[in-house]
Ligand code: AMP
């Protein structure tokens with residue numbers, strides 16, 4: 001079948017608009033052929049959202065395209081980027097991810113379709129370009145949970161077993177994650193542009209990104225300052241939403257910060273069970289740089305690196321540019337506070353929290369840390385006024401009594417409604433993800449994985465069947481470790 005009619009049959013309308021940018025920003029490359037591809041997950045809802053034909057994509061021709069063995073007319077490419085990794089700038093690029101095109105949705109929006117784990121590129125730096133099934137299933141689950149929680153994120157269209165083994169600490173089943181993003185351009189892509197590409201071509205790249213992601217900024221007086229301000233606000237909002245569900249990203253390097261401000265790169269991330277502000281899960285984060293409590297500071301640090309990369313675009317006089325950028329960045333903390341207390345207020349049923357609420361809100365967070373209360377369950381218990389749970393902690397009980405006095409001034413149904421809307425009953429807890437991955441990879445048994453997945457897709461609609469996933473054995477979190485790059 002000719003490319004055009006195959007693409008039409010599958011509902012794929014792919015462009016390669018990124019290739020309009022200077023050729024140093026990418027490398028054309030086709031995915032490696034998967035010897036024996038097989039769908040393990042296929043995201044029907046996302047398939048439909050993208051305008052892809054579900055009945056066709058699930059069959060052999062569709063599988064071949066999404067596992068990279070069937071070339072389409074759109075050119076496939078890997079992106080170049082740099083990144084501050086644990087504070088040090090490195091040249092990177094997609095070492096194991098290949099964009100097969102940008103899908104034009106029925107709404108005429110563009111979404112990158114990227115195959116993660118699809119083989120080597122010129123940026124692979126000694127890596128094998130591959131990914132293991134367990135890590136890709138983990139990303140699929142957590143990114144779908146984030147989406148269902150209403151948090152901006154890259155999404156997962158499919159997990160495909162490749163039929164070959166990959167070598168990590170041991171031999172594992174290889175897989176591809178089909179990742180969908182508004183764009184994969186990162187802070188690090190701008191850092192790469194500033195350091196490796198002359199200004200005129202770098203400016204063309206920045207203009208491409210603005211046109212694609214923030215077309216409303218095109219006519220701003222200084223669109224690069226406006227870009228900084230827009231990305232700053234959205235990234236801060238994103239981190240606030242992580243904080244308020246107890247999500248630890250785990251590897252907030254500047255190459256893992258998206259200009260579209262979606263959560264990206266689900267490597268060593270995890271949700272907290274007990275609330276421990278200094279918690280990190282990642283095997284390589286020995287000094288706690290990317291701990292839960294550091295995330296707001298790190299996003300500010302990362303935004304400063306993004307701002308530096310924009311300076312020559314903002315003004316040819318770098319001193320003038322630096323002044324303009326720091327005027328924007330100086331608002332980071334106040335914006336964080338504003339978003340944080342506003343959103344935390346909503347979790348506690350207060351539609352518009354005011355300055356006097358700050359102590360009440362802070363006291364809850366502090367007592368949760370002091371008593372190592374479960375992050376998700378505490379908020380959920382408050383939202384349903386579960387007296388049995390609340391009575392278990394004296395501090396929580398006396399806080400609850402103060403809170404009752406505060407919300408007595410609000411409309412009761414509104415309090416209830418806000419709390420149910422903002423406090424999930426279920427998140428993908430590490431203990432249950434690990435159990436599900438274990439079954440999926442050692443016995444080819446997807447039953448637990450699919451059951452958990454179906455529940456985390458409806459996090460705000462408690463059902464009795466969620467009970468088992470709301471608990472984990474005591475002490476589990478203390479020894480739980482996550483890994484990058486699997
Ligand atoms: P990450 O920690 O996932 O953000 O990855 C950091 C960098 O390492 C990126 O440039 C990745 O493309 C690259 N990378 C990670 N795993 C592999 C692999 N197995 N083969 C080649 N490159 C990889």
Ligand code: MG
Pocket residue numbers: 255256265
């Ligand atoms: Mg990355």
